[in-house]
Amino acid sequence: MPPSASNILDFEKPIAELEAEIEDIKRLTAEQGVDRSEEIAILEQHRDRLMEQIFSRLTPWDKTLLARHPRRPYTLDYVRLLFDDYTELHGDRLFTDDKAMIGGLGTFDGRQVMFVGQQKGRDLKERQFRNFGSAKPEGYRKALRLMKLAEKFGRPIIAFVDTPAADCSVGAESRGISEAIARNLMEMSALKVPIIIAILGEGGSGGALGIGVGNSVLMLEYAIYSVIPPEGCAAILWRDPAKAPEAAAALRITAEDALRLGVIDEVVPEPLGGAHRNPDLTARTLKTAILRNLDELCSMTGDELAAQRYQKFRAMGQFLTMPELAEIDAAAG
Amino acid sequence: MARDDWFGLKSGKARKLARKSADAVPDGLWIKCPKCGEILFNKELEKNLRVCNKCGYHYKLGAMQRIAMTVDEDTFEEIATGLRPGNPLDFPDYEDKLEKDRKTTGLEEAIVVGTAAIGGRRVVIGAADFTFRGGSMGSVYGEKIVQAVEKALDERLPVVLFCCSGGARMQEGILSLMQMAKTSAAIARMSAEKLPYISVLVDPCTAGVHASFASLGDVMIAEPGALIGFAGARVAQQAGVINRPPNFQQAEFQLDNGMVDMVTPRKELRQTLIKILQFCCEDIGNAA
Structure with a gap:
């Protein structure tokens, strides 16, 4: 998707303006044959410095906008960049094929893997086709079917997370969206093959976690992982969705926060300016990270993998224990 | 039947709690x-x-009321106590809200778990309380459920959970979300050990709790008229859910769609639990 006014974020505008200027000069160079490469080099340096400046001061809300960037690479973009080749598999065998949840066989650095992931669409038509990346129960059931298939044949699973939320329409509710997500959480916790999660963009609540129970959880630098969209949190807390930027900060939804809270294992750095400025480089960095994790996990037995995954999630959460309080309770009997 | 009869709990403390946490x-x-x-x-x-x-x-019922109404008289013993939520995100006003809820409910958190007997059969039982932060699930809620399941695994007991929740607790952010995975993984262990888990969905049972352990019961019971569903009211409103049938997200809607086994009036609940436990536990929980 080419940059246009509608898919450039506000804080990207100064960068885009400089780039337009550079493009103009380049075009003139080509047309008039005058060498202005020095000028271009200076402007490019200037642009990079500007970008560094802007990107070193991003707020959680800026990162939210980057995670939802209309030009951000989506799951299928990464599938194409990461895998030597891939074959999509379809359907949950119960109801239908959910276009918001894709999955299939991939050859990853010469190895056979199963991939699943939510898929968003680029233009209006495609967005509707993909239901904005919001999977329905059949999507989660399709993902589980494929993950079970992977377990059956002893293949690792790579799950790509990028969803605003699970679908909550009347249809999704009627067919048990809660049950579908709950079952995935339960079943994924016990699968006996390596599971690597890569959070690519929006890690939206239960819809994200529904394919998010892994041995290693990686997260791109400008992805977000949140219990509720900032807009929803603002609507509930302050009855004002416009306060989403404040909510984004309060909810601690950035990759850095998720790492600090022990919810993910690794932040995968993005190129300067974000993944959409250089999808190839992003995919290469991600590939290296996945490979390293995969190598480690492949040395473990099925039982060890399930146990490691269980313990990892068992340990999540923060609270105070109060032995003294327990003693008082026991005494009061 | 006198009030004290169905409250079941002899200890003054438990009775006090029951009164305090009532809706x-x-x-x-x-x-x-x-x-x-x-x-x-x-x-x-x-x-x-x-x-x-x-x-x-x-x-709606408070957690202690709920337990008292369900278990054999004077058999409930609370476990997994002495846990208090921190404020891992430094979320504005969270500590004050917790303190207020502790005072008004007399509870340590939005869920109470323990052991008890139902119809002479020993069980692990838990009940959530809507008056404490809307029954929302944070780190302590999740931990209590897992500790309850671990107790059941250790002693080979069935688990009965009264699931009541507005969803994951926003103020603990992503850590609350992870409780969905943590609790569901614990239920997987029960299932692997062939230990029964009965979930009773009571008003309201929505969002993060409905989309995790609440929906994983071997047998699932709902109370009449209970709000049960994935999207909480305000989330659904924001998402602009359209064409809702009149009974959308009610217990009866979930029954019609095959998402619960039965809708059981409160009066019949205890007997229903006894029947199900009898089917599931040939020799589980009888040792008491």
Whole structure:
């Protein structure tokens, strides 16, 4: 998707303006044959410095906008960049094929893997086709079917997370969206093959976690992982969705926060300016990270993998224990 | 039946808790049914397990009330105590809200778990309380459920959970979300050990709790009229869910769609649990 006014974020505008200027000069160079490469080099340096400046001061809300960037690479973009080749598999065998949840066989650095992931669409038509990346129960059931298939044949699973939320329409509710997500959480916790999660963009609540129970959880630098969209949190807390930027900060939804809270294992750095400025480089960095994790996990037995995954999630959460309080309770009997 | 009979709990502390955590009972003698408008005598309502005797409206119950109503008299012992939520995100006003809820409910968190007997059979039981942060699931809630399941695994006991929750607790952010995975993984272990887990969905049971352990019962029971569903009311509103049938996200809607095994009036619940436990536990929980 080419940059246009509608898919450039506000804080990207100064960068885009400089780039337009550079493009103009380049075009003139080509047309008039005058060498202005020095000028271009200076402007490019200037642009990079500007970008560094802007990107070193991003707020959680800026990162939210980057995670939802209309030009951000989506799951299928990464599938194409990461895998030597891939074959999509379809359907949950119960109801239908959910276009918001894709999955299939991939050859990853010469190895056979199963991939699943939510898929968003680029233009209006495609967005509707993909239901904005919001999977329905059949999507989660399709993902589980494929993950079970992977377990059956002893293949690792790579799950790509990028969803605003699970679908909550009347249809999704009627067919048990809660049950579908709950079952995935339960079943994924016990699968006996390596599971690597890569959070690519929006890690939206239960819809994200529904394919998010892994041995290693990686997260791109400008992805977000949140219990509720900032807009929803603002609507509930302050009855004002416009306060989403404040909510984004309060909810601690950035990759850095998720790492600090022990919810993910690794932040995968993005190129300067974000993944959409250089999808190839992003995919290469991600590939290296996945490979390293995969190598480690492949040395473990099925039982060890399930146990490691269980313990990892068992340990999540923060609270105070109060032995003294327990003693008082026991005494009061 | 006198009030003390169905409260079951002899200890003064438990009784005090039960009264405190009850769903906003006005102190007056009379109470108006929010559904049919009937004026109900408070004592009669208590005797009727807080169900309107005209229209069958089921009032919400506090956690301790719920447990007392379900278990054999004087058998409940709380476990997994001494846990308090921190404020891992430094979320504005969170600590004050917790302190306020602790005071008004007398509870340490939005869920109480322990061991008890139901019809002479030993079980692990848990009940969530809507009056504590809307029954929302944070780190302590999740930990209590997992510790309850671990108790069941250690002693080979069935688990009965009264699931009542507005969803994951926003103020603990992503850590709350992870409790969904943590609790569901624990249920997987019960299943692998062939230990029964009965979930009872009571008003309201939504979002993060409904999309995790609440939906994983071997047998699932719902209370009449309970709000049960994935998207909480405000989330659904924001998402612009359209064409909702009149009974959308109610217990009866979930029954029609095959998402629960039965909708059971409160009066019949205890006997129903006894029957199911009898089927599931040939020799589980009898050792008591």
